[in-house]
Amino acid sequence: MKKICNVVFKFEYPLLFSVFAVLSVVVSCSTGDAAVINDNNMTVFELLKYPQYMQRVSAYTACTAGISGWFFILLPAIASLVSITYFCDEINKGYYQYYVGREGLLRYLKRKYIKVAMYGFLIVFLGLLLYFLLVYAIFPRTATYTFVVQSYENGGSIWSELSMLIKGTMPIVFWAAALAVMTYVIALFVHNKYIVISIPVFVNYVLHDFIWQHMLPVTISVFVLSFILCIVRSRRSFL
Amino acid sequence: MKEISWTKIWMVCKKEYIRWLWNPKWFLNFLLIIPIRECIILPLMQAAQQMGEPINLLEPCIAMVNSGLVVFLLPLGYLVLMMEFPRIDTNMSWYIYRTGRKNWILGEMLFQCLSVISFLLFYTVVIIIHVWNIGFWGNGWSLVITKYDVLYTMVDKIEISGIVPLNLFYQMPPYKAFLLSYLMMFLSLLLWGIMLNIAALYAKRIYVIAGIVLSLTIGMGLGSSAFWGKWLFLFEHAILWIHFQRYFRDYVFSPYLSIVIFVALNVICFVWMYIQAGKVSMDILWEENVDD
Numbered sequence: 001m002k003k004i005c006n007v008v009f010k011f012e013y014p015l016l017f018s019v020f021a022v023l024s025v026v027v028s029c030s031t032g033d034a035a036v037i038n039d040n041n042m043t044v045f046e047l048l049k050y051p052q053y054m055q056r057v058s059a060y061t062a063c064t065a066g067i068s069g070w071f072f073i074l075l076p077a078i079a080s081l082v083s084i085t086y087f088c089d090e091i092n093k094g095y096y097q098y099y100v101g102r103e104g105l106l107r108y109l110k111r112k113y114i115k116v117a118m119y120g121f122l123i124v125f126l127g128l129l130l131y132f133l134l135v136y137a138i139f140p141r142t143a144t145y146t147f148v149v150q151s152y153e154n155g156g157s158i159w160s161e162l163s164m165l166i167k168g169t170m171p172i173v174f175w176a177a178a179l180a181v182m183t184y185v186i187a188l189f190v191h192n193k194y195i196v197i198s199i200p201v202f203v204n205y206v207l208h209d210f211i212w213q214h215m216l217p218v219t220i221s222v223f224v225l226s227f228i229l230c231i232v233r234s235r236r237s238f239l
Numbered sequence: 240m241k242e243i244s245w246t247k248i249w250m251v252c253k254k255e256y257i258r259w260l261w262n263p264k265w266f267l268n269f270l271l272i273i274p275i276r277e278c279i280i281l282p283l284m285q286a287a288q289q290m291g292e293p294i295n296l297l298e299p300c301i302a303m304v305n306s307g308l309v310v311f312l313l314p315l316g317y318l319v320l321m322m323e324f325p326r327i328d329t330n331m332s333w334y335i336y337r338t339g340r341k342n343w344i345l346g347e348m349l350f351q352c353l354s355v356i357s358f359l360l361f362y363t364v365v366i367i368i369h370v371w372n373i374g375f376w377g378n379g380w381s382l383v384i385t386k387y388d389v390l391y392t393m394v395d396k397i398e399i400s401g402i403v404p405l406n407l408f409y410q411m412p413p414y415k416a417f418l419l420s421y422l423m424m425f426l427s428l429l430l431w432g433i434m435l436n437i438a439a440l441y442a443k444r445i446y447v448i449a450g451i452v453l454s455l456t457i458g459m460g461l462g463s464s465a466f467w468g469k470w471l472f473l474f475e476h477a478i479l480w481i482h483f484q485r486y487f488r489d490y491v492f493s494p495y496l497s498i499v500i501f502v503a504l505n506v507i508c509f510v511w512m513y514i515q516a517g518k519v520s521m522d523i524l525w526e527e528n529v530d531d
Contacts, residue, residue: 040398040401041398073273073277192263194263194264194266194267195263195266197267198266198267198269198270199266201270201273202269202270205273
């Protein structure tokens with residue numbers, strides 16, 4: 001167990017890039033349409049410029065609005081940008097051979113699989129958590145002049161709302177990890193980082209509606225299929 | 240110094256252009272289609288469907304080069320593509336020796352022009368393919384652009400004036416808007432490309448890229464504000480609708496003056512690049528090589 005933890009959490013990607021990825025989650029979430037004011041759709045970001053309108057949108061509404069904006073379209077790039085860029089560089093420059101020489105190709109690929117998935121998961125989870133906390137710090141808990149029915153099933157405390165939001169976004173966070181893994185598997189066959197990062201973004205965009213409707217089975221399928229492809233790829237060297 | 244030869248210039252241009260076309264970074268630029276589709280094509284198609292009216296095929300193209308977000312993303316995409324050009328590799332010293340420095344830099348200049356035209360043409364063709372079924376050719380604005388905002392007042396309506404601003408269709412017909420908008424965009428992208436060339440001659444490409452991105456970001460931030468200082472940023476000069484007042488046929492800043500500014504800057508940068516190319520040391524160029 002200790003060995004697995006070491007393998008997964010050993011610091012590999014620069015902190016600065018990771019912080020950048022987390023912040024990009026926050027920024028992309030803030031582009032979601034939160035309200036219609038004076039016949040104009042206003043994003044969370046735009047509402048920050050007009051404090052007088054901010055009162056009309058509750059923090060809960062602003063949080064859920066963030067998920068539906070550019071965040072979902074950019075999700076594959078955000079979840080995999082840092083880890084896959086590093087992986088492609090490792091393959092192209094031949095550094096992976098030092099690892100493969102010590103532990104074998106299959107073990108190396110499996111370790112990378114877990115790392116990429118965990119990294120994608122953590123980046124998106126931390127980004128969403130930060131976004132929710134920021135929104136709750138800025139927006140009012142109850143909106144004035146709104147027709148949106150607020151749901152306070154869990155007693156109405158901030159923490160119950162936050163836990164409800166986190167529970168609600170968990171499928172998306174797991175989907176982000178699955179997308180990171182999908183990107184990783186593409187990188188096993190094509191080592192160009194630009195191609196590798198672009199393909200999942202297109203897939204996620206084109207199959208947007210299908211993914212929303214069947215998120216859980218699609219996520220599990222991607223994880224399983226990617227793992228199988230990873231094992232298949234380990235039978236042949238990168239050279 | 241070798242004589243200027245059109246064959247050599249064309250060969251340099253062709254070599255760079257083929258490399259540019261096969262650049263895998265194009266995959267990142269394909270992603271630019273997503274914001275163009277989401278912000279411009281889909282809302283226009285939806286509005287056309289609601290009204291049951293066709294749109295002018297040039298309208299989404301005009302919207303593309305007049306939309307703040309896309310005008311910000313287009314130069315970024317172009318910079319990503321051009322980041323490695325002029326491509327400095329192990330072979331370069333040999334072909335500079337064979338072609339001569341002047342022919343080489345003129346070939347690079349011709350390549351810049353071709354690449355900008357191809358870049359803009361690519362997105363224009365993509366847009367026209369999208370709206371081909373619901374579009375028409377003509378020098379008149381469609382009813383979707385001129386009447387939608389007046390006729391449709393429901394809460395979740397599409398904001399057409401946010402896609403093709405009033406400032407534009409009150410002032411001129413679509414052909415003129417198309418030509419002026421694309422000319423400004425062409426000149427601005429050409430300027431960024433020439434600046435990258437000059438930066439490569441001083442081995443300072445990364446600083447120039449950072450400077451251009453910073454200038455674009457500030458320019459976009461000041462975009463629709465009334466602050467006069469925004470005209471100090473070239474980003475504003477590349478967007479046609481910002482030049483006009485909303486209802487009156489009057490300029491906020493003359494678009495023709497913006498074109499003159501762009502042309503002047505392009506000429507100055509070109510002369511600078513041409514002179515510098517004649518005396519640049521190969522060692523300095525080599526600092527930017529992409530072989531490592």
